[in-house]
Amino acid sequence: xxxxxxxxxxxxxxxxxxxxxxxxxxxxxxxxxxxxxxxxxxxxxxxxxxxxxxxxxxxxxxxxxxxxxxxxx
Amino acid sequence: xxxxxxxxxxxxxxxxxxxxxxxxxxxxxxxxxxxxxxxxxxxxxxxxxxxxxxxxxxxxxxxxxxxxxxxxxxxxxxxxxxxxxxxxxxxxxxxxxxxxxxxxxxxxxxxxxxxxxxxxxxxxxxxxxxxxxxxxxxxxxxxxxxxxxxxxxxxxxxxxxxxxxxxxxxxxxxxxxxxxxxxxxxxxxxxxxxxxxxxxxxxxxxxxxxxxxxxxxxxxxxxxxxxxxxxxxxxxxxxxxxxxxxxxxxxxxxxxxxxxxxxxxxxxxxxxxxxxxxxxxxxxxxxxxxxxxxxxxxxxxxxxxxxxxxxxxxxxxxxxxxxxxxxxxxxxxxxxxxxxxxxxxxxxxxxxxxxxxxxxxxxxxxxxxxxxxxxxxxxxxxxxxxxxxxxxxxxxxxxxxxxxxxxxxxxxxxxxxxxxxxxxxxxxxxxxxxxxxxxxxxxxxxxxxxxxxxxxxxxxxxxxxxxxxxxxxxxxxxxxxxxxxxxxxxxxxxxxxxxxxxxxxxxxxxxxxxxxxxxxxxxxxxxxxxxxxxxxxxxxxxxxxxxxxxxxxxxxxxxxxxxxxxxxxxxxxxxxxxxxxxxxxxxxxxxxxxxxxxxxxxxxxxxxxxxxxxxxxxxxxxxxxxxxxxxxxxxxxxxxxxxxxxxxxxxxxxxxxxxxxxxxxxxxxxxxxxxxxxxxxxxxxxxxxxxxxxxxxxxxxxxxxxxxxxxxxxxxxxxxxxxxxxxxxxxxxxxxxxxxxxxxxxxxxxxxxxxxxxxxxxxxxxxxxxxxxxxxxxxxxxxxxxxxxxxxxxxxxxxxxxxxxxxxxxxxxxxxxxxxxxxxxxxxxxxxx
Numbered sequence: 050x051x052x053x054x055x056x057x058x059x060x061x062x063x064x065x066x067x068x069x070x071x072x073x074x075x076x077x078x079x080x081x082x083x084x085x086x087x088x089x090x091x092x093x094x095x096x097x098x099x100x101x102x103x104x105x106x107x108x109x110x111x112x113x114x115x116x117x118x119x120x121x122x
Numbered sequence: 123x124x125x126x127x128x129x130x131x132x133x134x135x136x137x138x139x140x141x142x143x144x145x146x147x148x149x150x151x152x153x154x155x156x157x158x159x160x161x162x163x164x165x166x167x168x169x170x171x172x173x174x175x176x177x178x179x180x181x182x183x184x185x186x187x188x189x190x191x192x193x194x195x196x197x198x199x200x201x202x203x204x205x206x207x208x209x210x211x212x213x214x215x216x217x218x219x220x221x222x223x224x225x226x227x228x229x230x231x232x233x234x235x236x237x238x239x240x241x242x243x244x245x246x247x248x249x250x251x252x253x254x255x256x257x258x259x260x261x262x263x264x265x266x267x268x269x270x271x272x273x274x275x276x277x278x279x280x281x282x283x284x285x286x287x288x289x290x291x292x293x294x295x296x297x298x299x300x301x302x303x304x305x306x307x308x309x310x311x312x313x314x315x316x317x318x319x320x321x322x323x324x325x326x327x328x329x330x331x332x333x334x335x336x337x338x339x340x341x342x343x344x345x346x347x348x349x350x351x352x353x354x355x356x357x358x359x360x361x362x363x364x365x366x367x368x369x370x371x372x373x374x375x376x377x378x379x380x381x382x383x384x385x386x387x388x389x390x391x392x393x394x395x396x397x398x399x400x401x402x403x404x405x406x407x408x409x410x411x412x413x414x415x416x417x418x419x420x421x422x423x424x425x426x427x428x429x430x431x432x433x434x435x436x437x438x439x440x441x442x443x444x445x446x447x448x449x450x451x452x453x454x455x456x457x458x459x460x461x462x463x464x465x466x467x468x469x470x471x472x473x474x475x476x477x478x479x480x481x482x483x484x485x486x487x488x489x490x491x492x493x494x495x496x497x498x499x500x501x502x503x504x505x506x507x508x509x510x511x512x513x514x515x516x517x518x519x520x521x522x523x524x525x526x527x528x529x530x531x532x533x534x535x536x537x538x539x540x541x542x543x544x545x546x547x548x549x550x551x552x553x554x555x556x557x558x559x560x561x562x563x564x565x566x567x568x569x570x571x572x573x574x575x576x577x578x579x580x581x582x583x584x585x586x587x588x589x590x591x592x593x594x595x596x597x598x599x600x601x602x603x604x605x606x607x608x609x610x611x612x613x614x615x616x617x618x619x620x621x622x623x624x625x626x627x628x629x630x631x632x633x634x635x636x637x638x639x640x641x642x643x644x645x646x647x648x649x650x651x652x653x654x655x656x657x658x659x660x661x662x663x664x665x666x667x668x669x670x671x672x673x674x675x676x677x678x679x680x681x682x683x684x685x686x687x688x689x690x691x692x693x694x695x696x697x698x699x700x701x702x703x704x705x706x707x708x709x710x711x712x713x714x715x716x717x718x719x720x721x722x723x724x725x726x727x728x729x730x731x732x733x734x735x736x737x738x739x740x741x742x743x744x745x746x747x748x749x750x751x752x753x754x755x756x757x758x759x760x761x762x763x764x765x766x767x768x769x770x771x772x773x774x775x776x777x778x779x780x781x782x783x784x785x786x787x788x789x790x791x792x793x794x795x796x797x798x799x800x801x802x803x804x805x806x807x808x809x810x811x812x813x814x815x816x817x818x819x820x821x822x823x824x825x826x827x828x829x830x831x832x833x834x835x836x837x838x839x840x841x842x843x844x845x846x847x848x849x850x851x852x853x854x855x856x857x858x859x860x861x862x863x864x865x866x867x868x869x870x871x872x873x874x875x876x877x878x879x880x881x882x883x884x885x886x887x888x889x890x891x892x893x894x895x896x897x898x899x900x901x902x903x904x905x906x907x908x909x910x911x912x913x914x915x916x917x918x919x920x921x922x923x924x925x926x927x928x929x930x931x932x933x934x935x936x937x938x939x940x941x942x943x944x945x946x947x948x949x950x951x952x953x954x955x
Contacts, residue, residue, distance in 0.1 A: 072211040073739040078392040079207040096637040108744040
């Protein structure tokens with residue numbers, strides 16, 4: 050399964066599905082990462098985690114552990 | 123809190139006619155970083171009240187709208203926390219929801235960042251479902267226009283079904299129109315009807331839920347509650363108190379819908395909202411295509427760059443620390459403590475340098491004589507504690523440094539080596555042991571006497587009784603001084619914090635530091651409180667306000683004071699000098715102990731029931747950079763400082779008075795007496811110390827002096843040194859000394875820091891828990907150090923050793939115990955106080 054965690058910096062990917070449940074999943078979706086949205090991976094933090102992405106026209110940071118819940122096409 | 127519509131009954135003189143005057147309540151809701159605070163300030167001016175939502179650490183602000191604060195026409199604006207959604211998972215969102223549902227404001231002003239429309243409208247789609255009239259204020263329109271983008275507000279208004287108005291909160295554009303519109307919407311009392319609808323199968327399920335459960339509820343609330351029930355929102359289910367039969371009935375409807383759309387109900391609703399927004403935004407908003415990078419992109423290319431981010435972060439932190447702790451902060455604190463609440467100060471420094479010259483000249487002539495220097499050189503060679511400090515002061519021709527060092531080490535010098543290096547007979551001292559004929563600073567330049575001096579003169583003039591004079595001077599004025607002495611340094615720090623927060627860099631700090639801190643249950647933003655805490659724990663604790671997540675914030679408040687602050691340095695220096703001959707590793711080991719305590723506590727605490735209850739997903743917006751306004755920064759600075767004075771001040775003042783009384787009242791020869799120079803052993807404090815000193819026996823320092831020193835350390839940590847002269851350590855083993863050091867570094871901080879903890883925790887229960895935890899933890903660590911150390915040295919105490927090993931095993935167990943993140947918010951919130 051291809052997830053946002055494995056996506057490379059500079060790539061733009063489309064969200065296929067969100068896994069997981071509860072607070073973290075809801076929060077990710079509340080911030081605009083829903084099925085079918087385009088995500089551009091901008092960079093990784095200096096210590097290797099979290100990552101910064103552009104979604105729905107703004108900058109968002111999320112941890113790799115959470116990015117693993119986001120399945121991409 | 124008053125009810126929604128405060129009804130004032132204005133009875134006429136006849137008492138027959140009654141007219142009801144309604145006051146209007148409007149809620150201000152919006153995403154973080156949407157300019158909400160700026161708008162709130164623009165709407166309310168100086169008419170603000172800052173507090174907390176009941177029982178939680180989330181800040182609550184209320185204000186009266188400008189130009190509408192007369193008795194007959196009162197419009198109250200309640201600033202809700204910055205939120206992205208109305209989910210049941212974060213404290214901010216639950217607090218906001220409860221307010222909107224329970225207090226039913228007459229209208230909601232929804233501030234929307236026009237440059238980030240898509241995500242901001244997501245909250246709007248939820249607010250319009252509540253039935254409360256909404257007016258959408260699209261902010262930052264000046265930036266939108268500058269970018270060449272276009273927004274059709276009329277179209278947007280039609281799509282959303284609510285008023286939409288353009289503003290620029292920063293430039294106060296459109297703010298008056300917003301007020302007028304909001305008030306007329308609020309007065310109209312028209313029910314808001316959401317225009318958007320979800321997928322057919324969702325609507326089908328919602329209709330079923332409304333019919334089955336909600337038909338008795340007011341029509342305006344049905345839609346919101348139905349959606350929440352569809353999402354299986356546990357807080358709403360609990361609120362409606364539904365019986366299990368009904369729940370299982372609607373569960374079938376939800377399940378059917380979930381099967382049809384192949385997702386869980388919560389995700390279906392969220393997706394549907396964004397789909398709806400995407401469908402309307404195309405026709406309302408035209409974005410000018412631009413290929414080049416925005417200013418924020420350019421800044422972030424450098425500031426969060428893989429290689430440059432950490433060095434830049436270090437530089438920013440050094441600047442913050444250098445200015446707010448080392449330089450301006452120290453000057454301000456010294457001025458407040460030694461000037462305003464000390465002897466006095468030179469206005470604008472006029473006369474300071476003349477006085478320094480005179481003092482230096484005096485010292486050169488009267489004190490820094492060749493024989494004094496020779497004696498000190500000899501003492502320094504013989505390795506007597508403090509000789510180096512005195513010698514340095516003589517070489518620097520620094521009178522005040524010499525005076526201070528002599529006060530600490532003079533006695534030591536006099537007794538060591540059979541008094542060979544005793545400089546006391548060589549110095550011009552009067553009977554009280556003070557330097558004679560020293561220049562009077564009041565005679566130079568413009569001298570402003572300190573408050574204690576003025577008060578003392580006043581009290582002496584009216585022949586005030588000794589004990590009352592002591593109470594007023596040492597208890598009350600001293601206590602007020604202890605509170606206000608922190609304020610200047612805090613003001614400097616709060617300016618930095620407000621700037622870093624509002625310009626957008628604080629979010630980047632969390633981004634950069636997250637990886638390290640999340641392992642201990644802290645936030646990347648915990649770095650600043652810890653850093654400032656190494657200067658002083660009081661502003662350190664206050665700096666934790668920048669952490670949004672309540673769990674991270676509480677954890678930071680509890681652990682920040684483990685870092686050795688400036689006032690603990692003298693204790694470290696004292697133990698190191700008296701017992702370890704100033705060995706190099708004592709001071710670094712104290713810092714290491716502090717950092718290790720934070721890490722260990724963080725990992726242990728996050729697994730306890732009190733902390734494990736709250737989910738803390740780190741999904742954080744990195745807002746666009748912008749220059750904050752001076753007004754907003756100053757306001758934020760003042761809000762924080764005044765809340766410290768009010769909330770923390772009381773506790774500090776009270777405890778200073780108690781400790782003062784404890785040290786001045788006591789039993790001399792069996793008679794209860796008052797004396798300003800009471801021997802500590804005879805005072806009430808001494809009696810208490812004597813009673814509790816056995817507690818410290820297992821830690822190796824079960825003597826009365828150590829117990830009193832520990833109690834005095836609660837007033838201010840440097841007081842420990844005052845109680846414990848260098849000589850008092852003779853007979854104490856190094857191990858016991860180190861255990862004493864460890865206990866005093868880690869246990870409850872000074873009263874000022876406890877006051878700050880109380881202010882920031884905003885809960886007596888949590889304050890007590892924090893302080894109790896610190897004391898127990900300090901005791902445990904100190905016990906392990908002393909007992910295990912004794913065993914290694916070859917003189918084990920079996921019971922003590924077993925206890926120490928059991929504690930160590932428990933700590934290790936807590937460290938390796940697996941940790942599971944919670945999925946639900948367990949903190950109880952209430953909307954009404």
